[in-house]
Amino acid sequence: MKTALLQLTSSDDPVQNLEMVRSMMVEAAGQGAQFILTPEVTNCVSNSTTRQREVLQEEENDISLAGLREQAAALGVWLLIGSLGIKTHDADGRFANRSFMIDPNGQIAARYDKIHMFDVQVTETETFRESANYRPGTTAVVAETDFGKVGLTICYDIRFPHLHAALAQAGARIITVPAAFSPVTGAAHWESLLRARAIENGCWVLAPAQTGEHPKTRGKTRQTYGHSMVVAPWGEVLIDAGTDPGIHFFDLDDSSVTEARRRVPSLTHTRPFDGP
Structure with missing residues (x-):
């Protein structure tokens, strides 16, 4: 099955990003793609909580989700929306970082909220506290498609082998890793981690990524690593x-x-064992 990864440089403007992604989907489907994947935070890359509160929406009202579902249906393709920043009804006001599998009729086949939050100090000047704005998910998800079972993960999840093993043992033959990876950790670990998860589980690992310097309305400039990657089940980087x-x-x-x-x-x- 012909498949297409979209590598994006999303801004903090969901309207602009939606137009860009829809256009790329049309181009990909026009070249025969039946399954299209987008990166993490396809709708809005921003370091500004204020900007996120201005432009993010609840799932039922989200223009990005509605527009991309409509486009998938018009093209008759499967679409993995790597993730969208989504407002929730949580009392603390935190968002969800949510991935969606969309079927060729534009229906939501599966949704997954990122479990592992990127709370790290990469360098003396680069610190991330994803859990300050996003609440973690609690449930691993395998999407049923007409081309097999697909395990859904997002970005920092790649560092947690037990999640990927659980997905594979639940029947996943493909694992998606949409990302907006830091350039520092990306250069050091991205390929190694993706190849390891593919080899350990004998599965495809599909990792569409954000890339470059992201246009912003406010807040600090955000840069991402890029290098969207496809790794075959034997570990080859395709x-x-x-x-x-x-x-x-x-x-x-x-x-x-x-x-x-x-x-x-x-x-x-796999065998059970007693702890050390």
Whole structure:
């Protein structure tokens, strides 16, 4: 199945971002893509809580979700919206970082809220406290599609092998890792982590990413690593998209999952053990 990763440089303007993504979807489908994936925070990349409160919306009113569902239906494609920043009804006012699998009729086949929050000090001048604005999800999700089961993760989740193992053991043959990775940690760890999760689980790892310096209305400038990546079940990197925005195509072949798991059936060798 022809599949397309969209590498984006989203701004903090959801209206502008929606127009950009819809146009790229049309181009990707026009070249034969039946499954299209977008990165984390497709609708708004911003370091400003004030700006996020101005432009983010509840799921039922979100223009990005509605517009992308409509576009998927018009094109008759599967769409992984890597994630959207979504307002919630939580008392503390925190948002959700939510991924959506959209079917070719524009219906929501699955939704997943990012479980692991990126609360780190990368350098002396670069600190992230994702949990200050986003509340963590609590449930792992496998989406049912007509091309197989897809495990949903988001960005920082990639550092937690047990999540990916749980998805694979629940039947996932593809795991999605939409991201807005830091340039510092991206250069050090991105490829290694993606390849490890693919090899451990004998599955496809599809990682559409944000890239470059993101246009902003207010707040600090945000930069992301790019290098959207496709890793095959045996660990081969089939796509490294570099740092330019664009569309990247590949053929998703389920038989390679079967072959990788036949050669090293580690998912069937998991054993319980006592703690140290």
